[in-house]
Amino acid sequence: MSAISFLEQQREQFPALANKAYFNYGGQGPLPQPTLAAIYNAYEQVQRTGPFSQATNSWVGQQIRKTRDAIARELGANTETIALTEDVTVGCNIALWGLDWRAGDRLLITDCEHPGVIAVIQEIQRRHGIQIDTCPIKETLNEGDAAALIYAHLKPQTRLVVLSHLLWNTGQILPLKEIVRACRENSSDTQVLVDGAQSVGSMPLNLPETGVDFYAFTGHKWWCGPAGVGGLYVSAAALQQLSPTFIGWRGITLDATGQPTGWKSGGQRYEIATSAYPLYAGLQEAIAFHHQWGTPQQRFQRIQQLSSYLWKRLSQLPQVTCLRTSPPEAGLISFQLTNGRSHQECVEYLEKHRIFVRTLRDPDCIRACVHYLTLESECDRLVEAIERF
Missing domain, CATH: 3.40.640.10 (Type I PLP-dependent aspartate aminotransferase-like (Major domain))
Structure with a gap:
């Protein structure tokens, strides 16, 4: 089984990841079913x-x-x-x-x-x-x-x-x-x-x-x-x-x-x-x-790869400026809208489309967090939704 196939199986264990693109791991991570079961039991x-x-x-x-x-x-x-x-x-x-x-x-x-x-x-x-x-x-x-x-x-x-x-x-x-x-x-x-x-x-x-x-x-x-x-x-x-x-x-x-x-x-x-x-x-x-998928180093490498991918795609949008001028070091990508639109309004728009990010006050920006659990297709979905907004 490929790493991606196994990852998709792992994602099925997270009720919170169903039918949504979740980028708020830095606020609160979703619970996998085995964790929920362990708590209940x-x-x-x-x-x-x-x-x-x-x-x-x-x-x-x-x-x-x-x-x-x-x-x-x-x-x-x-x-x-x-x-x-x-x-x-x-x-x-x-x-x-x-x-x-x-x-x-x-x-x-x-x-x-x-x-x-x-x-x-x-x-x-x-x-x-x-x-x-x-x-x-x-x-x-x-x-x-x-x-x-x-x-x-x-x-x-x-x-x-x-x-x-x-x-x-x-x-x-x-x-x-x-x-x-x-x-x-x-x-x-x-x-x-x-x-x-x-x-x-x-x-x-x-x-x-x-x-x-x-x-x-x-x-x-x-x-x-x-x-x-x-x-x-x-x-x-x-x-x-x-x-x-x-x-x-x-x-x-x-x-x-x-x-x-x-x-x-x-x-x-x-x-x-x-x-x-x-x-x-x-x-x-x-x-x-998490150890079922890989070591902490392997998981971090995937986080870096995904954050770099999302950063590059966001950087290509003409009305978006990423705070970093080079690929992120970890899983946090912070960016600003340069067309005068409200960051809060953007976050609310995205959530209506089942895409979850957050605003920050200092710097005034939007933050998206990618985990090793994140899919490239979710990053594409976020970028395309921001472009529509």
Whole structure:
């Protein structure tokens, strides 16, 4: 069976991909039937055995371990460095609030970060009196050295650099190794927090090799897992410097009388309490599902091929300008209409024709995301619909 034939069989497992062209993987990925079944079966099993019973508690422990192991393998990381969370924003909150901020400390953020993360940083500034510096990373989309630009914006007091691995608005991949090296040259105290919302599940990763301190991610985008399960990678070196932000029974140790005595080892210390554990079974199944088609590297190569194909076709339209002047590095293609038509109006028009993309505010543009699951014919359908609009 050819890779394309097998891909078509895989697509049949996604109810959300039927009768539509879906380009919103960067917002939320669709769930395959095996994932839906795993979630449903897990909820049913919990009810059969008793929601709070020895059997269910044992099953919960197994699901937590299996999920942590599955995630760690995908990230090339040790399971001890992984904390299970609900989403990227929770992971970023854990890292941002867990540092011992002092008045006069500085934080460097790029001008391409998600507003949810920006809002957290603004509140930390209000409460702790830190200084925020912004690096115009958007300038380096088509030319320039992102690592050098970040280095130029570092100060001796910079405690933390906050950036995305794959920028959610422009689709640029930032060179993490070089950026971390620049931060360490600035100061051994300068740490790096990465928003991995668009990179995890779309790119092959080995986080220890990058040298980053914190890496927040989710399972509901490119992994096509259920909403409500994500994680935070905390490097072994950074673990002792990051205090728990949210505290609950899953992250603490107890004495013989059941009283708290300290934190659990590794990333577990940042976990809180009861979660929707059947979703863990769903994420495990989603991760395994993608491996049926190919390795992370093979899937990423197909994503790059498809994004290049869509970019070339969009670039040929006279009233469309792609933000990138060269083929995209990953699966995000952002473009603008130059005929004065509203981007929102275009998105609404496309959705009426069962083609799903989204608008972004900064830069003001339309974003389409291609997965390895995407077909060339879907890219053609999107381009032809935009041309008609």
